[in-house]
Amino acid sequence: MSNYPLxxxxxxxxxxxxxxxxxxxxxxxxxxATLMAPPPGRTVRLAVVGDISAVANCSAPDCDPAIKALxxxxxxxxxxxxxxxxxxxxAVFGTWLGTxxxxxxxxxxxxxxxxxxxxxxxxxxxxxxxxxxQGVAGFDGTVAALKRMGxxxxxxxADGPVQAIEAGPLRLGFAAFTLWRNAxxxxxxxxxxxxxxxxxxxxxxxxxxxxxxxxxxxxxHFPRAETRALARRLAGQGVGLIxxxxxxxxxxxxxxxxxxxxxxxxxxxxxALARQPWPGRIGGILVADVSAxxxxxxxxxxxxxxxxxxxxxxDHERLMAVEGLNRAAKEKVEGRLRxxxx
Numbered sequence: 144m145s146n147y148p149l150x151x152x153x154x155x156x157x158x159x160x161x162x163x164x165x166x167x168x169x170x171x172x173x174x175x176a177t178l179m180a181p182p183p184g185r186t187v188r189l190a191v192v193g194d195i196s197a198v199a200n201c202s203a204p205d206c207d208p209a210i211k212a213l214x215x216x217x218x219x220x221x222x223x224x225x226x227x228x229x230x231x232x233x234a235v236f237g238t239w240l241g242t243x244x245x246x247x248x249x250x251x252x253x254x255x256x257x258x259x260x261x262x263x264x265x266x267x268x269x270x271x272x273x274x275x276x277q278g279v280a281g282f283d284g285t286v287a288a289l290k291r292m293g294x295x296x297x298x299x300x301a302d303g304p305v306q307a308i309e310a311g312p313l314r315l316g317f318a319a320f321t322l323w324r325n326a327x328x329x330x331x332x333x334x335x336x337x338x339x340x341x342x343x344x345x346x347x348x349x350x351x352x353x354x355x356x357x358x359x360x361x362x363x364h365f366p367r368a369e370t371r372a373l374a375r376r377l378a379g380q381g382v383g384l385i386x387x388x389x390x391x392x393x394x395x396x397x398x399x400x401x402x403x404x405x406x407x408x409x410x411x412x413x414x415a416l417a418r419q420p421w422p423g424r425i426g427g428i429l430v431a432d433v434s435a436x437x438x439x440x441x442x443x444x445x446x447x448x449x450x451x452x453x454x455x456x457x458d459h460e461r462l463m464a465v466e467g468l469n470r471a472a473k474e475k476v477e478g479r480l481r482x483x484x485x
Contacts, residue, residue, distance in 0.1 A: 144327045145272075151360060158362035159415065162392045162422040164482055166365035171395040174484045175447035178401075183434035183444050187311040190217035191355075191386040191429040192411040194225040195254075195267070197246030199413025201458035203253035209464045210451055211259035213428060219310040220260050221317070221355060223388040224267040225414050227274060227281040228288040234277055241416055243276040248288045254412060258462065262293045266308055268319035270298025270336045271357045271388065273414075275326045282334060297355060304338040305345050305352070312435050316349035318382070321357035323389060339373060341380035350441030351433055353384040359407060361391050362423065364483050366406040371397070378402035384443055386429055391415065393425045395484050396448055403446050405429045413453055413460055422479055424453045450480055 190213065214220055226244035228251060237243030255262060267289060275282050289296050297306045298319030305316045320336045331337060338344075339356065346352055354377050359370045366374075366387075374385055378399040385404040387394070391414060394407030409426035413419060428449045434442045452468060454461040465476055 145325050146323065146328070155361065159423070160420055162362040162364060162420065164364050166363060167368065168365055170397060171485055172398045174396065174450075175445075176398070177445045179434065179439065179442065179444040183436040183439055185312075185435040186432040186444055187219070187313050187435050188217045189310070189384070189431045189433060190214055190220045191405065191408060191431070192220065192222040193408035193426050194223045194271075194388050194391065194410045194414045195251075195412050196225040196244055196273075196410070196414035197250050197412070198226065198241050198244055198415060199417045199419065199453075200250070200254070200460055203250065203257040204412060204453075204459050205456055205461040206258045207451070207461075207463045207467055209467070210428070210462050213430065213449060215259045217264065217430065219266060219308070219315075220264055221266045221353075221386065222268070222411060223271055223355070223357065224269055224285070224289070225271055225273050225388075227277040228285040229277050229281045230284075232277055233281060237276070244273040244414070245277055245281070248292065251288075252292065266295045266297055266317065268298040268355045268357070268388070269296060270319040270321040270355070272321060272323040272325045274335055275324075275330050279330065279334075298336045300333050300336050303345070304336060304343065305349075307349065313350045313433060313441060314348065316346070316352045317355060318344055318352065319355040319357075321389075323357060341377050341382060344380070346381045351383045351443075352381055353386070354382045356385065356387050357389045358387055359390050359394070361389060363390060364392055364394055364422075366390075366394055370406065374404045374406070375399055378404070383441065384431055392423050393427045393450060393480075393483055396429075396446070401442065403431060403443050405448060410453065417455065421475070425476060425479060426451055426453060448484070450476070452476055
C-alpha cells in the first residue's frame with residue numbers, strides 16, 4: 144500500500160536508533176546569512192517549523208520564552224500537520240503503537256497557544272504520508288477542524304498545486320506536496336497533493352513562490368542526491384524558498400542561486416516514540432525575512448536557522464533553545480550541529 148522501497152523499510156529502525164551522518168556533506172550554506180546589503184526598508188518575516196504531531200505528547204508542550212518570542216515575531220508561520228485531527232482514532236491499535244498518528248483539536252489549540260503561534264498567522268500543510276492514518280473520515284475531519292480553527296491549509300489536491308497566501312503586503316504562492324504515502328495511491332489521489340513537477344505550476348501573480356515538500360529519507364542528516372536534484376529543478380522553475388519535512392532530523396541549508404533551501408527542519412513536536420534518541424530531538428525553525436520594497440519585492444533578504452531541542456517533561460515535551468541547555472547537553476548538541484551545518 145505504501146510506496147517505500149524495501150531497502151528504505153529495512154533501514155528505518157537502525158536509522159531511527161542511530162540517525163545517519165552519511166552522505167554528501169559538501170556545498171551547503173551557513174545557518175544564517177544576509178543576502179541583501181543594505182537591507183530592505185520593509186520586510187515580511189516567515190517562520191517555518193518542522194513536523195507537528197501528538198505522538199510524543201499527551202499534553203501541550205512547555206516552551207522556552209526565546210522560542211515563543213521568535214515565533215511571535217513572524218508575520219506568517221508555516222508547518223506540516225503530521226497527525227490527523229480526530230476526536231477518537233479509528234486505527235486504535237496502530238495509534239496506541241505510534242505507527243498511526245492522531246491528535247485532537249483541543250491538543251493542537253493548546254499546543255499552538257503554548258508556543259505562541261497565533262492561528263490567523265498559521266499555515267499548515269496536509270501533504271504528508273500520515274494524513275490518511277485515520278482513514279478518509281479522519282482526513283475530512285482534519286480539514287474541517289483546521290477550518291474551524293481559522294488555520295489556512297496547503298497541500299490539498301482539490302486546491303491545485305499552488306495556493307495563494309497573503310502575508311502583510313506580499314502575495315505568496317505555496318506549493319506543498321508529498322513524495323511518500325502510507326496508504327494506497329487511490330486514497331491519496333484527489334485528496335493530497337503529490338505534484339512535484341514545477342513545470343506545470345502557476346507562477347505568475349506571486350511575489351514569492353515557496354515549496355513545502357515532504358521528501359527525502361527519514362533519520363538521515365544529509366539529503367539524498369535525488370532530493371538535491373529536485374531542489375535544483377524547483378529553483379530553476381522560479382521557487383525562491385524551499386522548506387522540507389519528513390526526515391525527522393535536522394538537515395542543512397543550501398543556496399541555489401537566489402533560492403534558499405532548508406532540506407529538513409526535523410520535528411517541531413515529536414512524531415516518533417516518547418523516548419527518541421537524542422539526535423532526533425534536535426529541530427530547527429527557519430526564519431526568512433522577505434523584502435517588501437518595490438524594487439526587490441519578494442526577494443529573500445536574510446535567513447537564519449534556529450536550532451532547538453525537545454526535552455522530555457513527564458507526559459509531554461519541553462522545547463528549549465540550545466543556549467538554554469546545561470553545559471554537557473549544549474556541547475553534545477553543538478557538536479552534532481557542527482557536523483551538519485557549516
